Amino acid sequence: MKPTLQLKLSQHLTLTPQLQQSIKLLQLSTLELNTEIERFLLENPMLEREEMDGGGHDFQAQLSSGTTTASTTTESSGESGGEAESRADSAESGSFDEGMDWSSGSGSGSSSNRDDDDDVDFQEFQAAGISLRDHLDQQVALSPLSDRDRALVRFLIEALDDDGYLHQELEELLELLPPELDVELDDLCIALKHVQSLEPAGIGARTPQECLALQLRAMPAEPVRDLALQIVSQHLELLAERNFAKLKKLTGCDDDALRAAHALICRLDPHPGAQHSVEETRYVLPDVVVRKLRGRWTVQLNPEAMPRLRINQLYASILQQNRGQGGGLTSQLQEARWLIKNVQQRFDTILRVSQAIVDQQRQFFDHGEVAMRPLTLREIADQLELHESTVSRVTTQKFMATPRGVFELKYFFGSHVATDTGGAASSTAIRALIRQLVDAEDRKKPLSDARIAELLGQQGIVVARRTIAKYRESLNIPPVSLRKTI
DSSP: OOOOOOOOOOOOOOOOHHHHHHHHHHHSOHHHHHHHHHHHHHHOTTEEEOOOOSSTTOHHHHHHHTOOOGGGBSSOTTSOOOHHHHHHHHHHTHHHHHTOOOTTSSSGGGTTTSOTTOOOOGGGGSOOOOOHHHHHHHHHHTSOOOHHHHHHHHHHHHTOOTTSOOOSOHHHHHHHSOGGGOOOHHHHHHHHHHHHTSSSTTTTOSSHHHHHHHHHHTSOOOHHHHHHHHHHHHOHHHHHTTOHHHHHHHHOOOHHHHHHHHHHHHTSOSOGGGGGOOOOOOOOOOSEEEEEETTEEEEEEOGGGOOOEEEOHHHHHHHHHTTTOOTHHHHHHHHHHHHHHHHHHHHHHHHHHHHHHHHHTHHHHHHOGGGOOOBOHHHHHHHHTOOHHHHHHHHSSOEEEETTEEEEGGGGOBOEEEBTTSOEEEHHHHHHHHHHHHHTSBTTBOOOHHHHHHHHHHTTBOOOHHHHHHHHHHTTOOOHHHHOOO
C-alpha cells in the first residue's frame, strides 16, 4: 500500500492534572490524606496550614452545645438558632455526645490546652508490652537450673511460635545443635518439661490437646478437673462434635458432671502465648458525624478530620510585586490553589454522599440493623447526579460516627433478598434477624439453617438454606451441631 497523509477529527476525554489530583484525593482515607498534605506542605512554600484561633473550632464544644456551623452541616443557613432550640437539640443527642471523645484525633481540639511549642507525641507514653520470650526468659533466669540446662530451655523457647506451641519435632531441633555440645534427645525432653512448667500454663505444647491437658494438670485436683482431663486426653474429638451421649457412656458421668467439665474446658485458653503478642492498635477518625437535629438525622463534617490550608500571604505578596519574575513560584501558587480547592471539593462530596445515605437509611438510625433497607451505589449516584465510580471512591475507607457506632460508609450498602409482598430485604437486616433467632434459641435444641429459613419465611422473607448458612458463617455463628449444649 502506498503511504498517504490523512486529516481526521475526533473527540476524546483528557484528564487534566487538576482532575487527576481531585480523583486521587477523593479515594484517599483521612490518614492517607493527611500524609499527602504533609508532603505538599514540605514541597510547596506557597502552601501553609491555617492557624487555629482559640474560638469556635472546638468540635467537642460544638457537640455538647448542640450548635452547628453553616460550612459543616446540610441545614440551611436561614434557620434561626435560639438558645431554647439549641438546648433542645443538645438534650436530644446528649447521650451520644457525652460518650464520644475526640481528644485523640488530630487537630485543634486535642491541642487547645497545650502551648504551640509543646509538641508531644503521646505514642511515647504507651506501655511497651513484654513479649512471650522475654516473659519466659525472666522465669528461666530465676529457676535453679544449671547453665547447660538453662541454655537448652532457652533454645526451646526460641523455637516456640507466637501462640506458645512447639511445632518442630525434638529430633529436628537436636540436629540443629552442634555435635560438640554432646546433647542427647533425653536432654531436650527434660528441657521441654521445664518449658511446660513455666507460666502461662500450656506453654510448650505440641498439640491443642496437650495444651489443654497442661492447663488442667496445673489446677488443683478435684473430680471435675479429673473428668475434664480425661475428656481432653481421650475424647476431645467427641467433645468437639458435641456427642454428649457417647461421652457420658464412655466416661460414666451424669449430665451435671459433664456440664461442669464442659464449662471448665471452655474456660481454658488454647492459645496461651497470644496474650503476650504485640498488636498495633489502629484508630479510626470519622470523616462525618450523624446527629438528630429538630427531628431529622443530619450529617456534619468532622472538623478534626478536615485539614485547613491557605496560601502563604508573604510569598504571594512578593510574587505579586514581581510579576513576570516569579519563575517556579507561579506554578507552585497555582498548584497550591488547586490543592485547596480539591480538598474542599473532596469533603463537600463526602458530605453530600453521607447525607444521601442517611436519608435513605433513616430507619436504621431509628430502629437498628433490622430496619436496614437495600441500597446500591447506583441509587446514590442517580440521586446526586454523580458517577457510580465516584460514589464508590467516596464510600471506601471513609467512616461515619453515629449514635449506634462508627461505620464505614460501605456498610450501608448491600445486596437484597425478595419478600412475599414483592419488596426486598437488606442482607444486613437478615443477618440481624438471624442473630436474634440464634440468641433466643433453646441451647438444647438449637435451630438448624433450614428451620431459620422457615422462620424467616413466616415473616415474608424468602431465603434459601444455603444463603442462611452463608450469612451465619459471616456472623461467626457455629453450625447447629456445635451450638448444642447439655
